[in-house]
Amino acid sequence: MFVVGDDDGDRTISLPYEDIVAVRCTSGLRTSTLEIVTVDEDCWAFECKGDLTPVREFVDEATQVWTRTLTELDRAESQVEAAVTALEATDLETAATHITAAQEALDNGRGRVEALEATASIDERCQSTQAQIDTCQRRRHVSAAEQHRDTARRAWENRAYERAADAYAQAKTEYERALAVTAPEPPTETIADARSAIEAEYAELLSAPVDAAQVAASAARATTDPAARATHWEDALDRYRTAYELDWGRDRRFDGDRASLRQALADIAVELVDTHREAGRQKRREGSEESKRETPGAACGSATAHFERAREVATELVPDRREPPADELAAASEQGVSVESEPKGR
Structure with a gap:
């Protein structure tokens, strides 16, 4: 954001970081000019009597940081999509890898943009991505719990009681981990009911x-x-x-x-x-x-x-x-x- 003053008063001009493709500074005899080129090939020139080199350096660095931030957010969203695909295939190990990668990318993006004090501009996108990550994480824990429950029941049928008890304990742990994640899906009530059912089966197993x-x-x-x-x-x-x-x-x-x-x-x-x-x-x-x-x-x-x-x-x-x-x-x-x-x- 630039504040420009003339005989008619001051006005502000705002250029989004993602629109900036080039920044350069030229110095004349009495003035310096900052030129900013946008993706639409518009060239904005700001002239003043002071040294604009520090301004150019800041805008140039901020633009690069912003670009890397958007890249991280894109990567986070891509990893979420991959996690969803893995969950649908019940490939929980692969899903966990993608969920971890998505969270890391989102955290990196947030960290970069916080340095620019511009979090508000992408806050909605970050919140949406975080919600998707949390939903994937909760789904993964529930799916893992269901797998452990099925393992426990099969072990019980085969009289492998200790293995069944271990599997029931793992199922309960996964349901509790799912409940610890704030997400709309799967519903909290459904998970809590499943955990209660596991506890009842475990008590009967003993x-x-x-x-x-x-x-x-x-x-x-x-x-x-x-x-x-x-x-x-x-x-x-x-x-x-x-x-x-x-x-x-x-x-x-x-x-x-x-x-x-x-x-x-x-x-x-x-x-x-x-x-x-x-x-x-x-x-x-x-x-x-x-x-x-x-x-x-x-x-x-x-x-x-x-x-x-x-x-x-x-x-x-x-x-x-x-x-x-x-x-x-x-x-x-x-x-x-x-x-x-x-x-x-x-």
């Missing part, structure tokens, strides 16, 4: 290992057929073992305690050994009936499998119950051999 094991044990107790009951006890043993092997020293996140689970494992192992033996004896009796009917000895083979499994479990978990099935195992094996070797048709 009791899931023991709950699932108890359900399997209840199913075993409610089953009358020994072979089917053995299958349920196998499931219960596997689920209690999964619960027992959790990292209980890590903030004690899950419900239950190792001592109780250890005792439950021992109790279920006893039930499993006894049930397999019962199923083995039942199959051995069925094998005797098969031999009378001159049918194949499949029941005897099943009896042997039950007795062998009983001995495996006893050896691993309840050694004091390991020996009793030896005679039963031998009897089942001998019975199976006799059935297989006996000629048909007699």
